[in-house]
Amino acid sequence: xxxxxxxxxxxxxxxxxxxxxxxxxxxxxxxxxxxxxxxxxxxxxxxxxxxxxxxxxxxxxxxxxxxxxxxxxxxxxxxxxxxxxxxxxxxxxxxxxxxxxxxxxxxxxxxxxxxxxxxxxxxxxxxxxxxxxxxxxxxxxxxxxxxxxxxxxxxxxxxxxxxxxxxxxxxxxxxxxxxxxxxxxxxxxxxxxxxxxxxxxxxxxxxxxxxxxxxxxxxxxxxxxxxxxxxxxxxxxxxxxxxxxxxxxxxxxxxxxxxxx
Numbered sequence: 001x002x003x004x005x006x007x008x009x010x011x012x013x014x015x016x017x018x019x020x021x022x023x024x025x026x027x028x029x030x031x032x033x034x035x036x037x038x039x040x041x042x043x044x045x046x047x048x049x050x051x052x053x054x055x056x057x058x059x060x061x062x063x064x065x066x067x068x069x070x071x072x073x074x075x076x077x078x079x080x081x082x083x084x085x086x087x088x089x090x091x092x093x094x095x096x097x098x099x100x101x102x103x104x105x106x107x108x109x110x111x112x113x114x115x116x117x118x119x120x121x122x123x124x125x126x127x128x129x130x131x132x133x134x135x136x137x138x139x140x141x142x143x144x145x146x147x148x149x150x151x152x153x154x155x156x157x158x159x160x161x162x163x164x165x166x167x168x169x170x171x172x173x174x175x176x177x178x179x180x181x182x183x184x185x186x187x188x189x190x191x192x193x194x195x196x197x198x199x200x201x202x203x204x205x206x207x208x209x210x211x212x213x214x215x216x217x218x219x220x221x222x223x224x225x226x227x228x229x230x231x232x233x234x235x236x237x238x239x240x241x242x243x244x245x246x247x248x249x250x251x252x253x254x255x256x257x258x259x260x261x
Contacts, residue, residue: 026187026188030185030252033217034150040143044164045162046066046160049064052154054155059149063146074140074141092123095119099113100116151181154177159175185205186235188225199215203237213239219236237255
């Protein structure tokens, strides 16, 4: 009889060990997964603001543009300077080639030959400098526009036509963009439990009536308040947002951390 009881207890313990872990569901709130602050790096006057706050935009979409006239004039001037430098290089090269023939025939001195070579090298340097200047002007023109670095939602548009932009004095962003394809569900976990979770751990997120997979993205290193069981830390779970789905920060959700166990 005792032997049978021992077998029954062993069987029960084995069953309990092998049973699935009870679901651990935490309340959470949605937050933006990624945001970027966008500023214009060139001085100028805003000519066009092509978007509104709350608008959804695709990657590379034009957001804001400075008056392009000064940038176009600077590029034209740099192109003209490059053309002039190339003409001078061609002249210096022809003169050097001619002097080389005369030197080989003993009709000019070695010093004159060296002077021709120096003039040719100086002309080459002038062409390289002119090309560099033209490239800089083209980059400045590119930087006079703000485009979306990724598919996103505009959560701040703080600019208007006619605004004067001085980069050294522009501390606040003109535009803030949040990722449209991913969001984060943030749960607050007590200090005695936060060590149970690891980045990359698979979870399930419930928002409204929809449930979807997610992964732990970040575990906070700084406390975010107090829970009944002590200091709380943020555990962020990142998940994909479907095309056309409208989710906003502050919405309530639930995270099932047992999904990946």
